[in-house]
Amino acid sequence: MTVLLLVGAATLAVGGLLAAVPGSRRTPGGGRISGTILLQALGMTLMGVTGAAALLRDRRIGMSFHSSVSPALGLDPLSGFFLALLALTAVPTLIFADAYLSGVQGAGRRRALSALMAGFLLALTGVLTARDPMTFLASWELMTMLPAASILISRRDPEVRAAVYAYVAITHLGGAGVWIALLVAAHHGALGHPQALTAAGGATQALVAIAALIGFGTKAGLVPLHSWLPRAHPVAPAPMSALMSGMMIKVALYGLVRVEFDWLGTQPLWLGLAVVAVGLLSSLGGILWALAQRDLKRLLAYSSIENVGVITLGLGASLILLHGGDRLWASLAFAAAMFHTVNHAIFKSLLFLGAGAIERAVGSLDLDHLGGLMRRMPWTGGAFLIGALALAGLPPLGGFASEWLTLQTLLHVALRGPLGVSLTGAVALAGLAATAALAALAFIKVVGLVLLGRPRTERCAHAIEAPVKMRVGVSSLAALCVLLGLVPGIVVPKLMGLLPYGQHLAPRPGFAIPGTGSLPTLGIAIGLLLLTALLARTRGHSQPAPAAAPSWACGQAVTPQLDWTSAAFTKPLRLVLDALMRPHRQLEVVQTGTITQRIHYVSHTPSLVDRLLYEPTVRAALRAATLARRLQTGNIRTYAGYLAALVTLALVLLGTGVLR
Amino acid sequence: MNALLATVLQLVGVALAPLLPGTIQTLKARLQGRRGPSPLQPYRTLRRLWSKSSVAPDGAGVIYRMAPPLVAACALVAIAIVPLAGFSYDLGVGHDVLALIGVLALGRFALAVSAWDTGNGFSLMGAARDVMLAVFAEALLALTFLVAALPAHSTDLGRMISAAAGVHPWQQIAHWCGAAAFILVVLVETGRQPIDNPDTHLELTMIHEGPLLEYAGRDLALLQWSAQARHWLVLLLGAELFLPHPLAFPGALGALALGIVAQCFGLAVIETAQAKMRTLRAPALLGLGCLVALAGVGTFVTGVA
Numbered sequence: 001m002t003v004l005l006l007v008g009a010a011t012l013a014v015g016g017l018l019a020a021v022p023g024s025r026r027t028p029g030g031g032r033i034s035g036t037i038l039l040q041a042l043g044m045t046l047m048g049v050t051g052a053a054a055l056l057r058d059r060r061i062g063m064s065f066h067s068s069v070s071p072a073l074g075l076d077p078l079s080g081f082f083l084a085l086l087a088l089t090a091v092p093t094l095i096f097a098d099a100y101l102s103g104v105q106g107a108g109r110r111r112a113l114s115a116l117m118a119g120f121l122l123a124l125t126g127v128l129t130a131r132d133p134m135t136f137l138a139s140w141e142l143m144t145m146l147p148a149a150s151i152l153i154s155r156r157d158p159e160v161r162a163a164v165y166a167y168v169a170i171t172h173l174g175g176a177g178v179w180i181a182l183l184v185a186a187h188h189g190a191l192g193h194p195q196a197l198t199a200a201g202g203a204t205q206a207l208v209a210i211a212a213l214i215g216f217g218t219k220a221g222l223v224p225l226h227s228w229l230p231r232a233h234p235v236a237p238a239p240m241s242a243l244m245s246g247m248m249i250k251v252a253l254y255g256l257v258r259v260e261f262d263w264l265g266t267q268p269l270w271l272g273l274a275v276v277a278v279g280l281l282s283s284l285g286g287i288l289w290a291l292a293q294r295d296l297k298r299l300l301a302y303s304s305i306e307n308v309g310v311i312t313l314g315l316g317a318s319l320i321l322l323h324g325g326d327r328l329w330a331s332l333a334f335a336a337a338m339f340h341t342v343n344h345a346i347f348k349s350l351l352f353l354g355a356g357a358i359e360r361a362v363g364s365l366d367l368d369h370l371g372g373l374m375r376r377m378p379w380t381g382g383a384f385l386i387g388a389l390a391l392a393g394l395p396p397l398g399g400f401a402s403e404w405l406t407l408q409t410l411l412h413v414a415l416r417g418p419l420g421v422s423l424t425g426a427v428a429l430a431g432l433a434a435t436a437a438l439a440a441l442a443f444i445k446v447v448g449l450v451l452l453g454r455p456r457t458e459r460c461a462h463a464i465e466a467p468v469k470m471r472v473g474v475s476s477l478a479a480l481c482v483l484l485g486l487v488p489g490i491v492v493p494k495l496m497g498l499l500p501y502g503q504h505l506a507p508r509p510g511f512a513i514p515g516t517g518s519l520p521t522l523g524i525a526i527g528l529l530l531l532t533a534l535l536a537r538t539r540g541h542s543q544p545a546p547a548a549a550p551s552w553a554c555g556q557a558v559t560p561q562l563d564w565t566s567a568a569f570t571k572p573l574r575l576v577l578d579a580l581m582r583p584h585r586q587l588e589v590v591q592t593g594t595i596t597q598r599i600h601y602v603s604h605t606p607s608l609v610d611r612l613l614y615e616p617t618v619r620a621a622l623r624a625a626t627l628a629r630r631l632q633t634g635n636i637r638t639y640a641g642y643l644a645a646l647v648t649l650a651l652v653l654l655g656t657g658v659l660r
Numbered sequence: 661m662n663a664l665l666a667t668v669l670q671l672v673g674v675a676l677a678p679l680l681p682g683t684i685q686t687l688k689a690r691l692q693g694r695r696g697p698s699p700l701q702p703y704r705t706l707r708r709l710w711s712k713s714s715v716a717p718d719g720a721g722v723i724y725r726m727a728p729p730l731v732a733a734c735a736l737v738a739i740a741i742v743p744l745a746g747f748s749y750d751l752g753v754g755h756d757v758l759a760l761i762g763v764l765a766l767g768r769f770a771l772a773v774s775a776w777d778t779g780n781g782f783s784l785m786g787a788a789r790d791v792m793l794a795v796f797a798e799a800l801l802a803l804t805f806l807v808a809a810l811p812a813h814s815t816d817l818g819r820m821i822s823a824a825a826g827v828h829p830w831q832q833i834a835h836w837c838g839a840a841a842f843i844l845v846v847l848v849e850t851g852r853q854p855i856d857n858p859d860t861h862l863e864l865t866m867i868h869e870g871p872l873l874e875y876a877g878r879d880l881a882l883l884q885w886s887a888q889a890r891h892w893l894v895l896l897l898g899a900e901l902f903l904p905h906p907l908a909f910p911g912a913l914g915a916l917a918l919g920i921v922a923q924c925f926g927l928a929v930i931e932t933a934q935a936k937m938r939t940l941r942a943p944a945l946l947g948l949g950c951l952v953a954l955a956g957v958g959t960f961v962t963g964v965a
Contacts, residue, residue, distance in 0.1 A: 415813065448773060448775075517756035535733060536725075551720075
């Protein structure tokens with residue numbers, strides 16, 4: 001098994017290196033699937049198979065965790081699960097990328113992007129397979145920097161550079177938490193030995209727990225440390241943003257799970273409550289700002305924050321239940337979080353790839369300049385619709401199954417009491433229900449503006465369906481969405497094994513959880529499908545094809561000016577939540593005499609967190625920098641003065657015996 | 661045998677659904693001193709629509725065509741999920757209350773998406789308001805169902821209904837809180853005043869009626885029946901979870917009938933006495949319902965009787 005893993009990694013590395021060789025004919029872009037991409041996909045598959053084997057057979061492969069500096073690699077069921085998931089999303093993404101990269105200008109850029117993708121996948125694998133702190137931290141930093149490089153290679157405008165700067169700055173500031181958590185844990189020898197931190201005492205435990213929550217939470221995009229995510233994800237090339245949103249933030253969650261569940265030893269109650277609070281804030285905040293977006297990829301990035309929040313809710317519920325000693329339900333809550341991780345990785349990769357295909361076809365991602373693409377691009381559009389349905393948490397797709405499970409566990413938290421815990425569970429339950437409705441609202445808007453109605457621009461009206469490789473990429477992910485929705489009960493018992501609870505839930509298509517309701521996913525799916533087909537038949541039978549007529553606009557002619565925009569559809573909610581979303585509006589009316597010549601209206605919804613947290617921080621930092629700059633006079637005498645003062649100070653300190 | 665009985669009972673629901681809005685309209689007319697239409701009027705409307713041909717707006721595609729059957733299928737599955745009169749037999753779709761919320765959400769999604777397919781401004785206006793209200797309604801729905809699920813320790817509707825049967829639940833404050841919050845659920849899910857006005861003929865004020873504007877013929881019949889099925893579902897749940905009823909089968913059926921009629925009467929009274937409120941104010945009302953339900957959860961957990 002170790003051999004398989006190493007061969008996989010080597011194949012991926014060779015694929016990446018060959019792609020970088022100039023003049024090679026194997027670089028992406030040809031009509032057939034290019035050799036380097038094939039090698040990368042093969043390597044990824046091999047590693048995924050190893051991961052799946054570790055998960056399914058409940059085995060450890062390679063070395064186990066240790067706290068010293070000598071490098072070590074290995075797999076256990078948890079990292080195996082994430083590695084298998086990585087392969088599951090990376091292979092369709094690579095196939096998509098083969099066609100996508102051929103549209104990138106410049107052979108050098110294509111080579112670099114292809115190689116960087118392989119490097120990024122290797123870095124992700126490195127984080128997952130690292131068994132010592134140094135390998136982990138090195139892969140972690142690589143995982144942060146490679147996407148930044150690929151963004152800068154693909155686009156050069158100042159706006160993008162600012163976004164990359166914000167990404168690197170925020171993830172590094174927050175990422176300090178990862179270093180602190182890991183090094184403190186390693187100092188106490190806690191890697192792989194959970195008792196060590198329990199023995200080290202509550203204060204150390206709290207330090208590690210909070211540092212990990214901040215460090216991994218920043219990278220996972222949890223509110224309020226999410227600000228980099230909606231900046232960086234949309235500007236990356238489509239396959240890269242699919243991997244970033246699909247997998248990179250999941251790998252951050254892997255780190256969080258590893259520390260909080262594995263190395264912490266005992267989980268204090270406040271940790272569970274804090275994780276639930278952060279999860280609730282992220283899910284509601286993420287989806288609310290997603291609603292206000294006009295750019296498709298930015299909207300998708302914000303919805304990633306929402307989904308990470310939902311996963312975090314499950315993790316928090318699991319921590320609370322672990323503290324209460326309810327192993328079965330803790331394990332269920334953990335499995336709910338992991339199952340949502342699977343679902344989100346798949347449907348978010350699908351949606352980002354779909355967005356990439358759409359951008360290629362029509363040259364824009366502005367929601368108000370798309371429309372009618374379902375008819376022009378049935379394959380991409382259909383897959384995109386399935387992804388949107390899954391994201392909106394609707395039956396019978398995977399997103400619904402995992403949200404159902406998360407709701408069940410929150411309900412169980414509410415049931416357990418004491419009062420504070422119980423009310424936390426109830427509020428989180430209501431918040432998750434509202435989040436699902438908000439996600440539905442956001443994706444009704446997306447589906448409507450992108451796929452349905454009339455094409456709003458000339459290019460949309462003449463869009464051409466994406467090339468076969470792109471279609472294969474998105475369709476296979478869509479098929480996975482449907483499959484996970486139909487038979488979630490086969491996957492979940494395996495995921496429950498990641499947090500052993502001493503019992504075994506038999507795999508079956510739907511969910512049947514002892515002590516609460518059951519969800520026969522297959523029955524509901526078949527029922528919906530059969531009844532819809534039946535009703536569609538009875539409806540269409542005795543009737544001629546419907547006659548076409550202009551739609552009703554109170555007797556006016558229907559003109560493009562009457563088309564609804566992204567902002568219009570979310571206006572009722574924006575008005576209701578005015579105090580929370582604080583939209584900026586700017587209305588400019590140009591009049592000559594009493595005749596209105598032109599009306600210019602701009603509205604945008606800035607993120608409240610940006611304004612209340614980041615802007616003051618940036619202002620304070622700049623002010624401090626201005627103060628510090630006064631030291632730099634540029635005059636040689638001042639510097640000589642500094643030197644003299646320093647020497648005097650050192651002598652005084654030596655003389656008084658402070659320095660020895 | 662049981663399967664047959666269960667199917668028959670659910671078909672009763674399918675058949676009786678249009679009677680509920682009809683009854684409410686008749687009662688309302690009487691309360692307002694008018695004669696009003698017969699309670700059977702919705703059946704006549706459905707029959708009339710069923711024999712008409714349909715018209716599709718320019719540019720509408722497959723989503724527009726498939727939305728009415730899907731919405732109606734969602735309503736049918738939802739009816740099959742809710743057991744009738746404590747007689748729970750699984751028809752293959754289970755009895756889970758969270759699954760019920762999901763299936764209803766799918767119907768709402770399909771209808772709103774169809775409004776985008778027509779591109780009609782009025783349909784979209786109604787859909788936008790509908791999904792906005794749904795955000796708050798779903799939170800409220802989850803919390804009220806939580807209150808009902810607490811004593812049952814389960815989200816299985818069969819067990820929730822038996823836990824709500826008899827005199828015992830009424831000795832708990834939580835049950836009263838749940839019942840109070842459920843009144844708001846009934847108002848928002850049936851789309852009645854003060855949240856929505858089902859009688860409006862002005863496109864600008866429509867919420868639930870808005871997305872139906874472009875439909876005609878059998879499509880419209882399916883959609884109207886779905887709205888009526890929503891009445892049936894919500895009033896049925898209200899009678900089974902939050903109104904007094906015995907556990908045993910024949911008595912439960914009688915109590916159910918009484919409960920549904922009483923709720924129809926209540927809705928007619930509210931519609932007569934209460935004007936429609938501003939749409940943007942409705943979320944505050946639903947938020948109040950959430951707080952009441954949360955208070956119910958709190959009292960249940962702390963054991964305050």
